[in-house]
Amino acid sequence: MEIFSDFFVSRLAGAALAVFLFMFVMFLYALVRRNNGLADVAWGIGFVVAALAVLWFNTDIVLRQLLVTALVSIWGVRLALHVWLRIKGNDEDWRYARWRRTWGEHWLIRSFLQVFMLQGFLMLVISLPVLYVNAFGGPSLGGWDLAGAAVWVVGFIWESVSDHQLARFKKNPENRGRVLQSGLWRYSRHPNYFGEVCMWWGLWLIASAVPGGWATFIGPGVLTFLIIRISGVALLERHFAANPEYLDYRRRTSMFFPWFPGR
Numbered sequence: 297m298e299i300f301s302d303f304f305v306s307r308l309a310g311a312a313l314a315v316f317l318f319m320f321v322m323f324l325y326a327l328v329r330r331n332n333g334l335a336d337v338a339w340g341i342g343f344v345v346a347a348l349a350v351l352w353f354n355t356d357i358v359l360r361q362l363l364v365t366a367l368v369s370i371w372g373v374r375l376a377l378h379v380w381l382r383i384k385g386n387d388e389d390w391r392y393a394r395w396r397r398t399w400g401e402h403w404l405i406r407s408f409l410q411v412f413m414l415q416g417f418l419m420l421v422i423s424l425p426v427l428y429v430n431a432f433g434g435p436s437l438g439g440w441d442l443a444g445a446a447v448w449v450v451g452f453i454w455e456s457v458s459d460h461q462l463a464r465f466k467k468n469p470e471n472r473g474r475v476l477q478s479g480l481w482r483y484s485r486h487p488n489y490f491g492e493v494c495m496w497w498g499l500w501l502i503a504s505a506v507p508g509g510w511a512t513f514i515g516p517g518v519l520t521f522l523i524i525r526i527s528g529v530a531l532l533e534r535h536f537a538a539n540p541e542y543l544d545y546r547r548r549t550s551m552f553f554p555w556f557p558g559r
Contacts (some may be wrong), residue, residue, distance in 0.1 A: 308427060319415065326450070340379070343371075433506065445502065451490075484550050
């Protein structure tokens with residue numbers, strides 16, 4: 297069993313086709329709705345599509361495959377519902393609206409390639425631990441699976457609770473332009489992203505129980521790099537850089553890893 301074997305590459309190709317078709321449909325739907333923010337809804341569901349596409353070819357399904365598929369499905373569906381409720385009835389997210397203006401006459405092709413297809417490709421890379429388990433199955437459940445599931449549960453709770461706290465905070469009109477600094481947001485400026493990263497490293501621990509599965513660290517490694525240095529955390533840090541309240545919050549609060557706030 298290895299990540300570059302012909303068998304796994306063929307399973308990966310099947311997942312790639314399924315994800316491409318799913319993201320293409322979502323792209324068409326976003327065109328009708330004139331809202332590329334729907335790519336964020338597709339993000340969570342796309343991982344479920346990839347996981348099921350690989351599992352579909354298996355005749356004998358073992359508990360580890362059911363475990364990782366269930367975990368990624370719980371995460372993906374919850375995230376998609378959370379994002380859908382957030383964007384429903386609202387204007388296009390400021391990030392996508394800015395890109396729409398910047399791309400001008402090329403916004404159609406760039407939306408297709410840089411938003412939907414790029415996210416589809418990243419889904420395949422990040423979900424490598426889940427796809428590997430669903431391709432090979434591996435031995436009976438053991439300590440690595442227990443440890444990975446425990447890390448995943450911590451991450452899921454952290455992301456779900458912080459998302460709920462932020463949504464409740466934003467519902468109050470008095471908080472418009474303010475910065476949430478209570479709850480889990482007291483210990484990290486981006487607790488939701490910390491939770492997401494935890495979940496994927498937990499899935500990697502489960503994949504490590506399968507011979508050769510350690511190599512799938514590429515998936516959560518790419519996700520961690522993207523969230524901290526390219527998209528999520530980095531993008532929001534730049535967006536709020538001119539907010540005096542956020543600057544004070546930044547001086548006192550850990551950026552990513554939860555820690556006790558300073559004075």
